[in-house]
Each structure stands twice: as structure tokens, then as C-alpha cells.
Amino acid sequence: MSFKVEVSHETASRKVVRARRPRRGNTEDLLATVLFAVLFAVPSVGDSYQVFILPQYMLFGVLAMSLCLVWGLGGILSFGQGAFFLIGAYALGILSTRVSGSLGVWLGIAVGIALSAAVAGALAYFLFRARVRGSYFVLVTLAISTIGGVIATSASDLTGGFNGMFISRVQLTVSGWGVDLASDSTSYYFVLALTIGVYVMLRWLSRSAFGRVLVGIRENEERAEALGYDVALRKTLAFSLSAAIAAMAGAIYGTEAGFVSPSLADVVFSTSIVLWVAIGGRDFFLGGLVGALAISLVSEKLNSAIPEYWQLLLGVLFLAVVIGFRRGIVGSAILAIDRVGDRR
Amino acid sequence: MDSFSQVILDGATGTLILALVALGLAVIFGLGGVLNLGHGAMLTLGAYVTWACQMHGVPFIACVPIAAVVVGVIGLLFELAVVRHFYDRPFETLLITYAFYLIATQVIQIVWGRAVHNIPNPLPGNVTIAGASTRVYTIVVCGVCIALLSLTWLVMYRTSVGTRLRAMLQNREMASLLGIDASRTYSAIFATGAALAGLAGALISPLFSASPDMGSLWLVRSFFVVIAGGLGALVGGTLLGSAVISGGTDVFSLFTSQVFAQTVVFALAILILRVRPEGLLRKVPAR
Numbered sequence: 222m223s224f225k226v227e228v229s230h231e232t233a234s235r236k237v238v239r240a241r242r243p244r245r246g247n248t249e250d251l252l253a254t255v256l257f258a259v260l261f262a263v264p265s266v267g268d269s270y271q272v273f274i275l276p277q278y279m280l281f282g283v284l285a286m287s288l289c290l291v292w293g294l295g296g297i298l299s300f301g302q303g304a305f306f307l308i309g310a311y312a313l314g315i316l317s318t319r320v321s322g323s324l325g326v327w328l329g330i331a332v333g334i335a336l337s338a339a340v341a342g343a344l345a346y347f348l349f350r351a352r353v354r355g356s357y358f359v360l361v362t363l364a365i366s367t368i369g370g371v372i373a374t375s376a377s378d379l380t381g382g383f384n385g386m387f388i389s390r391v392q393l394t395v396s397g398w399g400v401d402l403a404s405d406s407t408s409y410y411f412v413l414a415l416t417i418g419v420y421v422m423l424r425w426l427s428r429s430a431f432g433r434v435l436v437g438i439r440e441n442e443e444r445a446e447a448l449g450y451d452v453a454l455r456k457t458l459a460f461s462l463s464a465a466i467a468a469m470a471g472a473i474y475g476t477e478a479g480f481v482s483p484s485l486a487d488v489v490f491s492t493s494i495v496l497w498v499a500i501g502g503r504d505f506f507l508g509g510l511v512g513a514l515a516i517s518l519v520s521e522k523l524n525s526a527i528p529e530y531w532q533l534l535l536g537v538l539f540l541a542v543v544i545g546f547r548r549g550i551v552g553s554a555i556l557a558i559d560r561v562g563d564r565r
Numbered sequence: 566m567d568s569f570s571q572v573i574l575d576g577a578t579g580t581l582i583l584a585l586v587a588l589g590l591a592v593i594f595g596l597g598g599v600l601n602l603g604h605g606a607m608l609t610l611g612a613y614v615t616w617a618c619q620m621h622g623v624p625f626i627a628c629v630p631i632a633a634v635v636v637g638v639i640g641l642l643f644e645l646a647v648v649r650h651f652y653d654r655p656f657e658t659l660l661i662t663y664a665f666y667l668i669a670t671q672v673i674q675i676v677w678g679r680a681v682h683n684i685p686n687p688l689p690g691n692v693t694i695a696g697a698s699t700r701v702y703t704i705v706v707c708g709v710c711i712a713l714l715s716l717t718w719l720v721m722y723r724t725s726v727g728t729r730l731r732a733m734l735q736n737r738e739m740a741s742l743l744g745i746d747a748s749r750t751y752s753a754i755f756a757t758g759a760a761l762a763g764l765a766g767a768l769i770s771p772l773f774s775a776s777p778d779m780g781s782l783w784l785v786r787s788f789f790v791v792i793a794g795g796l797g798a799l800v801g802g803t804l805l806g807s808a809v810i811s812g813g814t815d816v817f818s819l820f821t822s823q824v825f826a827q828t829v830v831f832a833l834a835i836l837i838l839r840v841r842p843e844g845l846l847r848k849v850p851a852r
């Protein structure tokens with residue numbers, strides 16, 4: 222191996238790192254602030270249906286951001302996010318009816334998150350240790366969502382089986398203080414705050430040392446390992462955290478929507494999550510969030526009118542993103558704004 | 566509790582049917598290096614083409630080759646248009662074939678609707694072998710599977726085409742230098758795999774009715790067949806993988822529920838993926 226080759230590797234990697242961290246770097250946060258401001262204003266100007274439905278879509282957005290964490294930042298594509306979302310929803314549904322009071326609610330949320338994180342962590346560590354990665358890991362995540370759906374359908378004593386289960390709106394209280402999600406407007410602001418919180422946390426994480434090493438692993442796993450990082454451990458932590466976020470979103474979604482069924486782990490829903498993130502832009506958390514919100518809003522209108530053609534259009538968009546439009550729509554917009562800013 | 570011979574017969578037919586379904590995937594993955602997430606959609610296409618031909622009065626025995634050719638041509642066009650530019654990036658090919666699945670599934674629904682279609686069994690009646698009974702048609706499908714696997718083995722190890730394919734697997738650059746047209750070979754591999762998927766979809770359609778999502782039910786199982794069987798070990802690997810996945814499910818479901826058995830077998834496949842990433846039959850070193 223000649224010296225020149227090494228040098229070119231080095232420049233290429235530096236270019237990648239610089240592209241990931243534009244000097245201003247705040248375009249994403251600025252656009253996110255605008256989005257959150259608009260969402261904050263919706264209850265005062267919009268109708269009651271929007272106040273009812275938007276929290277569910279925001280939770281899809283949180284789910285999409287959990288995929289951005291592993292796929293965009295870590296380069297690990299997961300078709301299993303739907304299963305973790307499902308675990309979160311069922312855990313809350315099952316425990317809030319079986320354990321009375323606010324204890325059951327908190328226990329439900331905690332168990333869902335812990336169970337998802339543990340399953341994801343154990344499986345990921347088991348496989349990443351043996352250097353199972355890329356396409357093979359994708360297949361395992363595909364199996365996770367299949368198994369999740371199958372278990373949810375068959376354990377009908379607990380989950381209501383194929384028909385799903387109803388979950389009432391819960392109260393999140395600590396010794397009398399807290400929020401009552403029974404009111405649509407209260408739960409709207411609660412979910413908005415949660416979405417903002419997850420966004421801020423993930424943005425912070427992506428700027429932290431952990432996030433940067435994760436990007437380094439995505440770009441070149443061998444190099445990261447040669448530099449002394451425990452690659453398997455870091456990838457496992459990312460996957461496990463992403464599963465925990467998905468489960469939390471699932472728990473709140475369960476009580477928001479009032480209903481959960483095994484279809485949340487099926488191929489269609491797992492596909493939707495990947496589509497949101499790919500079309501929105503996997504490299505940016507805002508891309509996943511906007512992708513989920515926008516596609517869910519349009520789907521709601523078009524799924525009743527022209528379902529096949531709309532889904533076909535999404536498929537074609539996905540193909541376009543994969544072939545030559547890697548950044549997705551929001552990602553491209555952010556980079557275009559950055560470029561205009563650079564020129565000035 | 567079924568008799569012992571019934572268990573053996575069900576296990577064997579289940580294994581062979583799964584091997585038939587997975588063969589197209591194994592060809593594209595083992596020879597072309599592409600994890601074809603569109604495989605399920607190709608199976609579905611095969612089943613729907615069969616149904617559509619039957620609606621136009623074509624006898625079933627003619628529908629099957631038509632389905633194989635139609636799906637093979639679609640696969641070839643997709644390869645020529647998109648997949649061929651991405652062979653050096655395996656992860657991208659996974660996403661591209663996933664896009665194929667999304668698009669094909671919707672086109673199927675636009676053309677043929679969402680309804681489930683039943684394809685009448687072309688060979689009604691049961692057959693009894695050593696006290697165990699099964700459908701005549703199932704036996705015929707298993708026969709076709711054995712014939713196809715034998716044919717694949719013959720092509721791979723007894724013809725010049727097979728020699729070239731194995732040369733490509735071992736060293737693509739060297740094979741190209743020796744005059745093998747790599748890009749045409751890859752096109753042929755993809756088209757063959759697609760045609761095999763179409764054929765399998767057509768053949769299993771009378772056993773399991775045709776619905777737009779029938780392919781995704783088989784997709785994960787087929788993948789685990791290929792993973793357990795291993796890259797490159799086309800015939801033996803597919804058979805062994807099918808035996809592990811299908812037979813394993815049958816064995817475990819003797820003791821527990823079908824669902825739990827399925828889960829255990831998936832866990833088993835993940836274990837195989839971990840301890841022997843190149844498959845149980847490790848023939849070709851990982852590329």
C-alpha cells in the first residue's frame with residue numbers, strides 16, 4: 222500500500238467530517254425552532270381535529286428521530302423500530318390496567334422502555350461483537366418486527382390478540398402533580414414538549430463525543446476500531462437508546478390514540494418509518510421529524526382517496542432518494558440554505 | 566398426535582417448498598451478492614400472473630412458465646435500469662430492491678386490486694405414502710423443487726457456464742481478464758433469480774392463495790434459509806437452510822405452539838448468523 226493512497230483516504234475523511242459539521246451548523250436548529258413555533262400555535266388557530274391528531278403524528282416523528290439516530294448517525298438501518306414502538310404501547314396498556322393509580326402508568330412506561338432497551342441491547346451486542354453488520358443486521362431487525370407482531374397476535378390473554386387492545390388516556394402524576402392526558406389540548410402541549418425534548422437531546426448527543434465517534438464508525442468501522450474505540454459497545458448503546466426512545470414514543474402513542482394492535486409491527490408500518498426518514502433526510506433529525514409529520518398528514522388525506530397511487534409515489538420517491546438523492550428533501554433544503562449562507 | 570411417518574412427510578414437503586421459494590433469493594445473493602428484498606414482491610408477481618392467465622383461460626401448466634418468464638423479464642429490466650450500478654455497494658442494493666418491493670406491491674394492487682384470489686388446485690386429491698397422506702399437488706411441487714435443485718447443481722458443476730460463475734465468485738477481476746463478461750453475467754444471474762421467484766410464486770399459489778402481501782410472509786423465512794445455508798453453497802445450502810428453518814419449526818411446534826416455534830427458529834437462525842456468519846456449509850470464503 223503506497224503512501225499516496227493513505228493521504229487521499231485522510232483527505233476524504235476530513236472532507237466528510239467537515240460536511241457533517243458546517244461552520245454555522247445551526248440551520249437545522251433554526252428550521253426546527255420555526256417548526257416547533259408553528260406547532261405551538263396550532264391549537265389557538267387550528268380546529269379540534271388537528272389538536273387531536275397532530276400529537277400522534279408528532280410521536281411518529283419521535284419514532285422517526287429514533288431511526289435517524291441509528292441509521293443517519295450510526296449507519297445501522299433498522300426495520301425493527303415498529304416492534305419497539307409496539308412494546309412501549311403494550312407495556313403501558315397492560316400495566317396501567319393491571320396496576321392501579323399513577324404507579325401503573327409510570328411502571329408501564331418504564332417497563333416498556335427498559336424491556337425495549339434490554340432486548341435491543343442484548344441482541345445488538347451479541348451480533349455486533351461477532352462483527353455481524355450492514356445488510357445482515359438489517360435482516361435481523363426485519364425478524365425482530367416479524368417476531369414482535371407474531372407475539373403480540375398470539376399472546377391474546379395479555380394483548381387482545383389480533384383485535385388489539387384499548388388504552389384509556391392516562392394521567393402522568395407524581396403525588397398529585399402532573400398532566401392529565403384526557404384533555405386533548407393538555408396532551409397536545411405535553412407531546413409537543415416531549416418532541417422538542419427528544420430533538421434537543423438527540424442534537425446534543427450528535428454533537429457530543431459519543432455522536433462524533435458514532436459518525437466515525439459509520440464512515441469507517443475498521444479505522445474507528447484501530448483508533449481504540451470499542452465499536453461494538455458504541456453501536457450497541459446507540460441501538461439500545463434508539464429502541465428506548467421508540468418505546469417511549471409508543472407508550473404515549475398508545476394512550477393518545479387509545480388503541481394499539483399488532484399491525485404496528487407489521488411490514489407496512491415498519492416500511493412507513495423507513496420511508497419517513499429516507500424521504501425526509503436520514504442525516505438530520507429534523508428530516509425524520511418533518512418526514513413523519515408531512516407524510517402522515519398527506520397520507521391521511523390521500524389514503525382514503527387514492528391509496529395505491531400515493532403509496533406508489535412514496536415508493537418512487539424512496540427509489541430516487543436511494544439512487545441519487547441521499548440527503549432527502551429536508552436534508553437537501555438544509556444544505557441549500559447553508560450554501561446560500563456561505564456565498565454571502 | 567400425528568403418526569411418525571406423517572411428521573416426516575410434512576417435514577420433507579415443508580422443507581422442499583421452502584427451498585423452492587428461497588432458491589431465487591439464494592441465486593441472487595449467493596452468485597450476485599445482492600440481498601434482494603424485492604424477492605417477496607417477485608413471488609407475489611408470479612402468483613398474480615398465474616391468476617391473471619387462468620382468468621383468461623390459459624391452463625395452469627402453461628401459466629407457470631409464463632409467470633416465470635414475465636417476472637424474469639421484469640427482474641432483468643430492473644437490473645439493467647438500476648441495480649447494475651450498485652454492485653460495489655451491497656447496502657445500497659438492499660435499499661434499491663426494497664424500493665422495488667414497495668413499487669411492485671403497489672402496482673400489483675393497482676392492476677389486480679387488494680382482494681385475495683384463490684387459484685384452484687390443478688391436481689385435486691390426496692395421496693398416501695407409508696401411512697401418511699398429503700395432497701397430490703404438494704408432491705408434484707416437491708418434485709419440481711428437486712428437479713430444479715438438481716438442474717442448478719448440474720449447471721453449476723457440470724457445464725462451462727457453471728465454471729464461469731464459480732470463477733466469478735472466486736475472483737471477479739481475474740475472471741473478467743480471462744474474458745468473462747461480468748456485467749452480462751450479473752444481469753443473467755439477477756434475471757434467473759427473478760424468474761425462479763416468479764416460478765415459485767406460481768407453483769405455490771394453489772397451496773396458499775394470492776394476496777398482495779403474500780410475499781412478505783415468505784421473505785424473512787427465505788432470508789434465514791439463505792443465511793443458514795450460506796453464500797455460494799447454492800444447492801446444499803438452500804436445502805440445509807430450509808431443513809433447519811422449516812423442519813425446525815415443525816419439530817418445535819410438536820412441543821409448543823406454532824408461533825413460539827417460529828420465534829425459536831428465528832432465534833436459532835440469528836445464532837447461526839452469529840457463530841457461522843458464512844453459513845453452515847462454509848464453501849466460499851467471505852468476500
